């Protein structure tokens with residue numbers, strides 16, 4: 001059995017992954033709050049072998065949350081403290097009060113066969129820092145694999161594509 005979070009109340013709903021054998025939209029019902037929600041699943045082979053790799057962001061474990069890894073996709077990847085009902089790409093499960101619910105965006109583009117990463121702050125309360133240097137308002141800073149990003153008391157590290165966590 002696997003579990004999936006209810007987007008409304010954050011409770012876990014259990015399901016049997018063996019019943020999902022192809023690209024499929026499955027309807028779940030949360031016994032806790034009564035919410036009905038749909039989740040789209042991809043075939044496992046597709047996600048394992050054919051999913052393009054655009055790098056990832058590792059969230060370092062601290063007193064507010066556990067270590068997490070978010071694969072990036074082309075275009076904008078929004079980051080912030082996870083809040084049920086919010087719709088952001090990389091919701092960080094954390095109680096860090098100094099990290100906004102939408103804190104920063106990492107944009108990924110392809111250029112000359114490589115990848116370019118740019119970060120910008122989303123008007124956050126505590127700012128977005130790359131290697132201890134603050135990203136100013138309206139700035140789009142180019143960042144590189146290995147760079148350390150600070151959102152409040154939470155630390156993120158950009159990982160290149162092909163790097164396994």
Ligand SMILES: [Zn+2]
Pocket residue numbers: 006007008009010011030031032033034035
């Ligand atoms: Zn629920």
